[in-house]
Amino acid sequence: MHWSDVVIESLREHEVWHATYVPDAINWQVLAKLEADPAFTVVPAAREEEAIGIAAGVYAGGGRAAMFMQSSGFGNTINGLAQLLTAYRIPVPLFIGMRGGLGEFNEVQVPSARPIPAILDELHIQHYAPEREDEVQKYVDGAIELAYASRMPVAVLWYAQLVGAKRATS
Amino acid sequence: MLRREGIAALVRRLDNEPVIANLGPATFDLYASGDRDANLYTWGAMGLVSSIALGVAIAAPDRKVFVTDGDGSLLMNLGSLATIARQAPPNLVHIVWDNQMWFETGGQPTHTSTGTDLGGIARAAGIPNVARAATVEAFEEALDQAIREPGPWFIHVDIEETGEPRQRPKVVVEENLVKFRRTFTG
Numbered sequence: 089m090h091w092s093d094v095v096i097e098s099l100r101e102h103e104v105w106h107a108t109y110v111p112d113a114i115n116w117q118v119l120a121k122l123e124a125d126p127a128f129t130v131v132p133a134a135r136e137e138e139a140i141g142i143a144a145g146v147y148a149g150g151g152r153a154a155m156f157m158q159s160s161g162f163g164n165t166i167n168g169l170a171q172l173l174t175a176y177r178i179p180v181p182l183f184i185g186m187r188g189g190l191g192e193f194n195e196v197q198v199p200s201a202r203p204i205p206a207i208l209d210e211l212h213i214q215h216y217a218p219e220r221e222d223e224v225q226k227y228v229d230g231a232i233e234l235a236y237a238s239r240m241p242v243a244v245l246w247y248a249q250l251v252g253a254k255r256a257t258s
Numbered sequence: 259m260l261r262r263e264g265i266a267a268l269v270r271r272l273d274n275e276p277v278i279a280n281l282g283p284a285t286f287d288l289y290a291s292g293d294r295d296a297n298l299y300t301w302g303a304m305g306l307v308s309s310i311a312l313g314v315a316i317a318a319p320d321r322k323v324f325v326t327d328g329d330g331s332l333l334m335n336l337g338s339l340a341t342i343a344r345q346a347p348p349n350l351v352h353i354v355w356d357n358q359m360w361f362e363t364g365g366q367p368t369h370t371s372t373g374t375d376l377g378g379i380a381r382a383a384g385i386p387n388v389a390r391a392a393t394v395e396a397f398e399e400a401l402d403q404a405i406r407e408p409g410p411w412f413i414h415v416d417i418e419e420t421g422e423p424r425q426r427p428k429v430v431v432e433e434n435l436v437k438f439r440r441t442f443t444g
Contacts, residue, residue, distance in 0.1 A: 106316065129316060131345060134337030141306035145313020148298060148435060149276070150442030153313065171302030176435045
């Protein structure tokens with residue numbers, strides 16, 4: 089099973105029927121399939137913090153939502169992570185497509201991605217990074233379970249070790 | 259008109275419908291109108307209140323969802339109007355109290371004080387139903403229409419600030435969230 093299908097099965101099993109996102113090429117492998125599946129409601133946002141707010145609202149309204157973004161937009165979410173998800177104890181599984189690591193061609197991706205684990209640590213948001221396809225189920229199932237048990241956001245980071253590096257196109 | 263007059267008019271019309279309040283005076287005035295489990299008060303994450311309400315409206319399509327925003331906050335998250343327009347939840351009523359200032363930080367004038375028209379931005383973003391009110395009567399008329407007819411609705415309300423002292427609500431945010439969510443999950 090492709091890693092993206094593993095994520096979808098895990099969302100289904102945990103009744104996470106909503107997803108919010110700002111697109112990136114890595115998470116799009118999951119999101120394109122979610123959008124095609126009528127069981128899921130998928131909401132694109134204009135900016136990452138907005139997607140955090142919408143996901144928080146879904147939970148407040150009795151549902152469950154996951155949020156997908158690229159590492160370059162993570163900085164836009166910090167106030168929402170701190171003053172909304174963490175302060176109110178709102179569980180949202182966060183899926184972050186990590187640029188800026190192995191094979192990165194765009195230098196400005198590097199300083200925005202590198203501090204993400206440290207920032208998550210400071211926010212007391214647990215984070216996990218599967219590196220092989222056969223680890224994805226254990227990590228994603230575990231992260232989603234942990235999010236709802238702890239009533240906290242939990243992040244899964246997709247590094248190039250798992251998903252490959254984006255290639256420069258020109 | 260005053261924000262608290264608008265909030266009183268709103269709350270009078272509600273049964274178990276959720277209201278999500280912007281940080282600062284909107285939260286203070288909503289609490290002062292009488293605490294209810296279906297009130298979600300915000301204290302930070304400035305700008306996100308309309309996004310939160312969009313999420314609630316999507317998760318609970320059978321309930322009319324009200325959000326009371328502010329001009330300074332909405333200016334921080336204008337993209338939310340485009341996202342709301344794209345999702346077009348018929349059950350969302352987005353009310354903006356426009357006092358033309360960042361009241362909580364000392365009354366510095368916001369961009370609406372120099373002519374930025376939030377209703378015009380909402381319309382251009384694709385929100386189909388936009389109303390503007392500067393009196394309690396006009397607000398009640400717009401609100402009744404928004405309750406009767408499918409949305410999404412955007413009600414832009416010009417308000418005055420009196421600067422009267424406010425009591426800080428005694429709310430534990432985590433408890434507030436749990437109670438609010440229970441109004442949907444039972």
